[in-house]
Amino acid sequence: MELNAGQSRTVTVEVPRERLAHWDIGVHDYVVEPGVRLVSVGASSRDIRLTSSVDVTGDTVRRPLTLQSSIAEALANPVAAEGLQSILGAMFGAPADTGDNAGTDILSLIGSVPLGRLVDFSGGRLPRAALTELVGRANSG
Numbered sequence: 525m526e527l528n529a530g531q532s533r534t535v536t537v538e539v540p541r542e543r544l545a546h547w548d549i550g551v552h553d554y555v556v557e558p559g560v561r562l563v564s565v566g567a568s569s570r571d572i573r574l575t576s577s578v579d580v581t582g583d584t585v586r587r588p589l590t591l592q593s594s595i596a597e598a599l600a601n602p603v604a605a606e607g608l609q610s611i612l613g614a615m616f617g618a619p620a621d622t623g624d625n626a627g628t629d630i631l632s633l634i635g636s637v638p639l640g641r642l643v644d645f646s647g648g649r650l651p652r653a654a655l656t657e658l659v660g661r662a663n664s665g
Contacts, residue, residue: 537563544580550587558582588663590638591655598639599631604662615646 527533544553544561561580566572589598595612598604616630639659643652 548585551585555585556580556582589639589659591652591659592638593659594636596631596635596638597641598659598662600634601662603665604658607661611642611650612645615650617644637656 525533525535539557542554544556546557547553548555558581563576563578564572565574586660587593587597589601589604595608598608609642612630616634639655640652643650643655
């Protein structure tokens with residue numbers, strides 16, 4: 525659009541969704557992250573004359589759980605959390621809802637541990653098949 529000196533005009537610029545997306549290896553698809561984006565207009569990238577922000581509504585992404593997901597990620601899933609609460613309580617003692625800080629302290633220590641490591645931590649009491657079944661239920665529910 526060309527304008528003469530002193531002339532102004534309101535323009536609308538549509539940005540296709542695909543231009544805002546990136547490939548997410550966790551969901552094997554293109555994803556648009558929500559958040560504020562800065563839009564700049566100028567004669568060149570070194571001569572910016574107008575800047576504005578746009579609030580982008582992102583995609584709702586449901587990342588499937590795997591045995592490589594962290595314990596914290598699994599606890600954020602309502603179906604997996606229900607099963608994990610009893611597993612963690614049996615393995616480490618006081619569950620988080622007893623008012624005892626021990627459960628919270630344990631979760632802060634092991635939250636980043638891959639879910640599959642619980643099999644090793646259990647000393648053989650937690651079969652891998654049981655954990656795999658829990659992950660399957662969490663992903664289908």
